[in-house]
Amino acid sequence: MEDGENDGKRLVFVTVGTTSFDALVKAVVSQNVKEELHKRGYTHLLIQMGRGIYSPPKVCDGADGSLAVDYFTFSSSIADYIRSASLVISHAGSGSIFETLKLGKPLIVVVNEDLMDNHQCELAEELEERKHLYCARPHSLNQTLTKMELDSLVRYTPGDGTPVARIIDRFLGFPDD
Amino acid sequence: MEEHHCCFYSKMLSRFSISSFMLSLVIVLVVRVLYVMYQCGKPFPKGASRSFTTLIVLGSGGHTAEMLSLLSVLRMDRFTPRFYIAAATDNMSLHKARSFEDSLADKPAVKEDSLQYTQIYRSREVGQSYVTSVWTTILATVHALWLMIRIRPQVILCNGPGTCIPLCVIAFLFKVVGIRWSSIFYVESVARVKKLSLSGLLLYRLRLADQFFVQWPQLQNKYPRAHYVAIIGTTGSPNTLIAFENREESSKISPVPPMLNTCQANERKPHIAKTMEKIFSASILSWKTIAATTGTIGNPTAVTVLENTEDDSKINPTAPIV
Numbered sequence: 001m002e003d004g005e006n007d008g009k010r011l012v013f014v015t016v017g018t019t020s021f022d023a024l025v026k027a028v029v030s031q032n033v034k035e036e037l038h039k040r041g042y043t044h045l046l047i048q049m050g051r052g053i054y055s056p057p058k059v060c061d062g063a064d065g066s067l068a069v070d071y072f073t074f075s076s077s078i079a080d081y082i083r084s085a086s087l088v089i090s091h092a093g094s095g096s097i098f099e100t101l102k103l104g105k106p107l108i109v110v111v112n113e114d115l116m117d118n119h120q121c122e123l124a125e126e127l128e129e130r131k132h133l134y135c136a137r138p139h140s141l142n143q144t145l146t147k148m149e150l151d152s153l154v155r156y157t158p159g160d161g162t163p164v165a166r167i168i169d170r171f172l173g174f175p176d177d
Numbered sequence: 178m179e180e181h182h183c184c185f186y187s188k189m190l191s192r193f194s195i196s197s198f199m200l201s202l203v204i205v206l207v208v209r210v211l212y213v214m215y216q217c218g219k220p221f222p223k224g225a226s227r228s229f230t231t232l233i234v235l236g237s238g239g240h241t242a243e244m245l246s247l248l249s250v251l252r253m254d255r256f257t258p259r260f261y262i263a264a265a266t267d268n269m270s271l272h273k274a275r276s277f278e279d280s281l282a283d284k285p286a287v288k289e290d291s292l293q294y295t296q297i298y299r300s301r302e303v304g305q306s307y308v309t310s311v312w313t314t315i316l317a318t319v320h321a322l323w324l325m326i327r328i329r330p331q332v333i334l335c336n337g338p339g340t341c342i343p344l345c346v347i348a349f350l351f352k353v354v355g356i357r358w359s360s361i362f363y364v365e366s367v368a369r370v371k372k373l374s375l376s377g378l379l380l381y382r383l384r385l386a387d388q389f390f391v392q393w394p395q396l397q398n399k400y401p402r403a404h405y406v407a408i409i410g411t412t413g414s415p416n417t418l419i420a421f422e423n424r425e426e427s428s429k430i431s432p433v434p435p436m437l438n439t440c441q442a443n444e445r446k447p448h449i450a451k452t453m454e455k456i457f458s459a460s461i462l463s464w465k466t467i468a469a470t471t472g473t474i475g476n477p478t479a480v481t482v483l484e485n486t487e488d489d490s491k492i493n494p495t496a497p498i499v
Contacts, residue, residue, distance in 0.1 A: 093239065094239040094366070094367055094368040095239045095242060098367070119368060119369060119370075119372065119374075120368060122368075122369070122370040122371050122372070123367070123368045123369075123370055125370075126370045126371075126393070159367075159392070159406070159407055160406075160407065161246055161247050161249070161250040161406070162250050163404075163406050163407075164247060164250070164364060164390055164404075164406050165247070165250040165251045165252075167388060167390075167404055168251065168362055168388065169251075169252070169255070170220065171220045171221065171360065171362075171387065171388055172220075172221050172225065172226070172229060172255070172332070172360065173220065173221035173222050173223045173224055173225035173226070174252075174255055175223065175224075177252070
């Protein structure tokens with residue numbers, strides 16, 4: 001599942017999507033989360049912080065062996081970052097979730113508790129039940145990381161739209177291909 | 178005196194004829210509405226038409242990505258001409274739709290007139306006050322009506338944004354009045370696991386959608402008229418996996434079809450798969466332009482290192498539905 005390693009570099013990519021989710025950014029750069037990530041052998045932490053106003057302190061390639069931290073706001077090539085990551089920590093948007101799952105990366109989804117209509121946590125919880133990912137809240141991210149066992153995750157198989165197309169085609173009286 | 182009588186009778190007569198006229202009108206309308214509701218959801222006879230004027234309603238967030246995934250498995254020559262509609266505040270959806278259409282690029286000569294991209298006013302923006310929303314609702318309704326009169330779609334594809342509700346209601350009225358018969362296909366967003374979205378619920382309850390699709394088995398149990406289309410292959414229970422359509426076909430469907438079919442679909446249309454991958458590499462893509470102008474903030478070295486590690490061989494073909 002982990003194929004993002006490159007010269008011993010193991011990247012944790014954090015993405016908040018188009019919104020702002022400072023609680024998540026703060027949670028990932030908190031000391032105990034960084035320590036836990038470091039303990040698990042991750043070397044780099046890259047944060048896509050969206051419209052958030054909290055900029056985490058940057059840490060250049062730590063000579064002391066600590067986690068290197070970097071961030072940016074938006075990018076058109078999020079898929080590339082996900083592809084190069086060994087672990088993805090994401091907000092609960094369906095786009096980010098399925099993008100990561102399709103690329104077969106281990107994923108922790110952090111649900112934004114500040115959102116009013118929070119149907120998104122339904123999706124994350126359902127996928128967690130199916131063991132495709134881990135679901136956490138900003139304050140429980142550290143516990144999730146501690147108990148996380150990447151080997152127990154089940155690889156997600158993408159769905160298929162052809163049944164929909166077939167039903168629509170038949171309904172409209174088109175012959176089957 | 179006689180005149181007076183005469184006037185009285187004529188008044189009575191006119192009152193009677195008006196009320197009987199109104200009554201018969203109401204009866205005709207009710208019968209017509211019932212007939213339309215009865216006919217909704219009835220499939221067309223084979224070979225009814227070679228192609229249908231199609232209205233595609235796009236929405237922000239994951240909606241547009243899901244809709245274009247669906248379009249990528251439809252035979253587009255059957256859904257021509259196509260009209261894309263997105264909310265006036267949503268700048269990226271139509272842009273994505275254009276990129277998608279460009280990727281089809283089979284017959285550029287035909288395409289120009291058969292494709293249109295339109296924005297529609299929304300009745301209420303998030304956070305807008307209710308007083309001003311009276312005016313904007315009227316405006317949005319008139320605009321929707323005008324667009325629908327212009328387009329007169331035969332097929333409407335939508336998957337959740339609130340903008341689809343007025344359009345679908347107008348489509349139903351068109352059916353009742355006899356302006357245009359249309360079929361509405363609604364695919365509930367994959368993000369809805371246990372509850373339908375408000376748009377979905379309305380279209381389901383009012384029976385406005387001819388065919389209704391959900392992407393989770395829980396929802397299909399709750400809403401039995403919906404078709405369940407599997408998005409998760411191997412982990413779903415096999416019973417629900419094959420329950421989505423005609424029961425007699427269940428024997429032909431293997432318990433793990435999605436991945437296989439996806440591969441086949443992408444083999445058939447590799448260029449589409451590739452473009453989809455490019456367009457929807459992530460939901461954040463709508464910020465492409467901003468990122469392009471501002472660049473990445475912070476230490477660029479980390480970013481360039483990452484970009485160099487890009488490996489095309491690992492591109493996973495985009496699945497049709499999500």
